[in-house]
Every structure is written in C-alpha cells, then in structure tokens.
Amino acid sequence: MARDYYEVLNVPRDASLEEIKQAYRRLAREYHPDVRRDDPQAEERFKEINEAYQVLSDPQRRAEYDRRGQGSAPVGPWDFETLFDDLFEPFFGPSRSRRDRAPQRGADLRYDLEVSLEEAAHGCERTVELVRLDTCPACFGTGAERGGGREACPSCRGTGQIQFSRRTAFGHFTQIRTCPRCGGEGVVLRNPCGRCEGTGRVEVQKTLTVRVPAGVEEGTRLRLPGEGEAGLAGGPRGDLYVVVHLARHPVFQRKGQDLYADLRLSMVQAALGDELEVPTLDGPERLVVPAGVQPGEVLTLKGRGLPDLEGRRGDLHFRVKVEVPRHLTAEQRKLLLRLAESLGLEVKPQRRRILDRMKDLLP
Ligand SMILES: [Zn+2]
Ligand SMILES: [Zn+2]
Known part of the structure; x- marks a missing residue:
C-alpha cells in the first residue's frame, strides 16, 4: 500500500508549491542513492520521494490526487533529466544543453514582392535581391581555417562531458554534465x-529569379525551398517565402477577381451608341456601347478580369460616365435647340457661369 504523498514529503495538505519543492530538495539530497551508497532502503525511499513530488508539484495531478485519495493517482515515467536538473541546479548553475550544437535548420526568409495586375494575370519572372546568411565559402561551413581542422576539446579531453565532484554537508556528490566549452561535441576548432x-x-547579397504564376492574388505566398538561410552544423537550409502584393493600377480597380474602370462617353455616344476600343489586361479590345446607355450603367466584358490559380477569370466592368460638352459653337447651340424642339422639350438657354468660363481658361 503506497504511503500518503504528503506524509512522504512531510508537508501539510495545504502546503504551497514552494514548500513542496523545498521539502523535496531536502529529502532527495538526503536519500539520493549516491549519498547513501550502503543503505539498501535509500533507493526505495528515493523513488517514493520522487513519486510524491511528481504528483504534488503538478497542480492538475495534485488536485486529482486530493480528490481520489492516496495512492490512486497514476504516476507516469519520470523525466530524470528534469529531476536531476531540479535537484542540482542550485549547486552547479545552469548547464548548456547538448541540443545547442545539434544540426539546426536555417531560418525561413520573407520577401515582399509587388507585381502589376498584368503580371498577376499572365504570370511573370522577377529578379529579387536579398541579403541572407549563406555557408561560408572560406571554410565551407566548418568554421575552421583551411587546414586548421578540429581538435579534441582540451576541457573534457574529447568526451563531451565533465564530471563534477563535490563534498557537501549532505555527502559526496558526483555529477556528469555537458562540457560547456565544446557543448558536448568533444571537439573544438x-x-x-x-x-x-x-x-x-556569412551574410551575402543574393540575386534570385522568382517565377510568379498567373493567378496570384494579394497575399499569395510563393515558397522557394532551400533559398532561406543556410543551416548550422550540417542542418538543412530554410525556405524563402515570396509574399505577393498587387500594385495599384492606373486604370483598373480590383474587387476580388473582378476589375472596374470608368468609361467616359459623350452625350452623343450615349444617345446613339458606339463601338469603342477599350483597355484590358490583355491589350485593347472592342466594346459595343448600346444606344441610349444611361450614366451609371455598367458594361461588362466577361472573362477579362483577373484569373485565379486554376485559370478561372473574373469580369471587367465599365461604369458609364456621360460627359456634357462645356463649349458650344453658335452652330452647335442651334443644332441642340432644334433637337430640343424635335424632342418636344421647352428650354430657356442660359449663358455659362462666369466662374466656369474662367476655369476653362486655366491650364
Ligand atoms: Zn568560415
Ligand atoms: Zn569539451
């Protein structure tokens, strides 16, 4: 029958985490098998202390234990490295993890690239320049001067580990730690x-060609594998992410895959209809303006918007603006008056405002 964990650590049931840690450290040092080499009970006791600490130092497991009663809380496999660090940190100070020298993947990089709507619609190739960390060409990434090579670490004699021994009030301790000089590799340059x-x-300026496929959108991320930073200690390279931004277009406004533009018509074109050449992302195209088109009406060229990556294209919409002539010759005035008469309109023609006439004189 397992003993009550609070009894094992000799703490009250409402002990704080700090009290539990202190009690654990004290007991673990006392019953550490290395300390009590000739006490066969010490190892059992040490295990019991660790088991109690594993449960009571974890708020969730402690609550579970309190709820279900003694001995019934499951105790998982212990992370001995953590336990020992916890125990010995105050004596020896933080250690350098061996993982520091493991092969490390290079960082991913991001490059923001602005493309025109035409480039987004048809795809393009662009040259980008960036500064990144590449493998040093002088030492081929080894970090060692040519011919210098590596030698066994003098601190640990190539073992990567250092043995610490201490005599303390609690007894004689021996602990093995990662060598801080070589980080556990056993070799130094x-x-x-x-x-x-x-x-x-080393940092190098790099010029890359990026192929931008047709159908990219605002924020599309293009991944260039292995074009990020070089890895460390033989680790793989990172990737380069090119983030696409669509530049403002002088003619078209973008709304998703659809494009919009203003179409300025004279009142004669609007009334009579016309056939015009209009700009599109694919070059000039013919647009039929039906007779009697009204201001604000929209004329659409289907499939002349932006494509998506599957090649489905949006539409191109022209918003009709009707322009009224500012200057009329005497002849044109007469023709318009006759038109009004023919349409049965009664008009009282006015002279143009003096301010508007002055504006016309300005460049
Ligand atoms: Zn180098
Ligand atoms: Zn070493």
Whole structure:
C-alpha cells in the first residue's frame, strides 16, 4: 500500500508549491542513492520521494490526487533529466544543453514582392535581391581555417562531458554534465575561420529569379525551398517565402477577381451608341456601347478580369460616365435647340457661369 504523498514529503495538505519543492530538495539530497551508497532502503525511499513530488508539484495531478485519495493517482515515467536538473541546479548553475550544437535548420526568409495586375494575370519572372546568411565559402561551413581542422576539446579531453565532484554537508556528490566549452561535441576548432569568425555562415547579397504564376492574388505566398538561410552544423537550409502584393493600377480597380474602370462617353455616344476600343489586361479590345446607355450603367466584358490559380477569370466592368460638352459653337447651340424642339422639350438657354468660363481658361 503506497504511503500518503504528503506524509512522504512531510508537508501539510495545504502546503504551497514552494514548500513542496523545498521539502523535496531536502529529502532527495538526503536519500539520493549516491549519498547513501550502503543503505539498501535509500533507493526505495528515493523513488517514493520522487513519486510524491511528481504528483504534488503538478497542480492538475495534485488536485486529482486530493480528490481520489492516496495512492490512486497514476504516476507516469519520470523525466530524470528534469529531476536531476531540479535537484542540482542550485549547486552547479545552469548547464548548456547538448541540443545547442545539434544540426539546426536555417531560418525561413520573407520577401515582399509587388507585381502589376498584368503580371498577376499572365504570370511573370522577377529578379529579387536579398541579403541572407549563406555557408561560408572560406571554410565551407566548418568554421575552421583551411587546414586548421578540429581538435579534441582540451576541457573534457574529447568526451563531451565533465564530471563534477563535490563534498557537501549532505555527502559526496558526483555529477556528469555537458562540457560547456565544446557543448558536448568533444571537439573544438583549432583555428576559427577568419571570414565567418568560426560560425560557418556569412551574410551575402543574393540575386534570385522568382517565377510568379498567373493567378496570384494579394497575399499569395510563393515558397522557394532551400533559398532561406543556410543551416548550422550540417542542418538543412530554410525556405524563402515570396509574399505577393498587387500594385495599384492606373486604370483598373480590383474587387476580388473582378476589375472596374470608368468609361467616359459623350452625350452623343450615349444617345446613339458606339463601338469603342477599350483597355484590358490583355491589350485593347472592342466594346459595343448600346444606344441610349444611361450614366451609371455598367458594361461588362466577361472573362477579362483577373484569373485565379486554376485559370478561372473574373469580369471587367465599365461604369458609364456621360460627359456634357462645356463649349458650344453658335452652330452647335442651334443644332441642340432644334433637337430640343424635335424632342418636344421647352428650354430657356442660359449663358455659362462666369466662374466656369474662367476655369476653362486655366491650364
Ligand atoms: Zn569539451
Ligand atoms: Zn568560415
């Protein structure tokens, strides 16, 4: 029958986390098997202490334990590294993790690229220039001066580990830690590369060609695998992400895949209808303006908008604006008056405002 965890750690049931940690440290040092080598009970006791600590130091597991009663809380496999760090940190200070020197993937990079609507519609190739960390060409990423190579780490004699021994009030401790000089690799550079200062990477300006496919949208991310930063210690390169932005167009406004533009018609064109050449992303095209088109009406060229990546295209919409002539010759005035008469309109023609006439004189 397992003992009550609070009893094991000799703390009250309402002990704070800090109290539990203190009690654990004290007991673990006391019953550490290395300390009590000749006490066969110590190992059992040490396990019990750890089990109690694993549960009571975890608020969720502690609540579960309190609810279900002693001995019934499941105890998982212990992370001994954590346990030992927890126990020994105050003596030896933080250690350098061995993982620091493991192969590390290079960072991903981002490049923001602005393309015109024409380029987005048809695809394009663009040249981009960026600064990134590449493998040092002088040492090929080894970080060592040519011929310098590596040598066994003098601190740990190539083992990557250092043994600490301490005699304390609680007994004699021996602990093995990762060597801080070589980070556990067991080797150090004999002669660090002068170009990259031993890091194995240098900043370089790089020119790349980016193929932008037809159908990109605002915010489309293009991934260029392996064009990010070089990895460390033989790790793979990162990727480059080109983020596409659509530039403002002098003629077209964008709404999703659809495009909009103003179509300025004279009142004669609007009344009689016309056939015009209009701009599109694919070059000039013919647009039929039906007779009697009204201001604000929309004339649409189907499939002349922006494509998506599957090639489905939006539409191109022209909003009709009707322009009224500002200047009329005596002859034109007469013709309009006759038109009015023919339409049965009664008009009282006015002279133009003096301010408008002055505006016309300005450039
Ligand atoms: Zn070393
Ligand atoms: Zn180098």
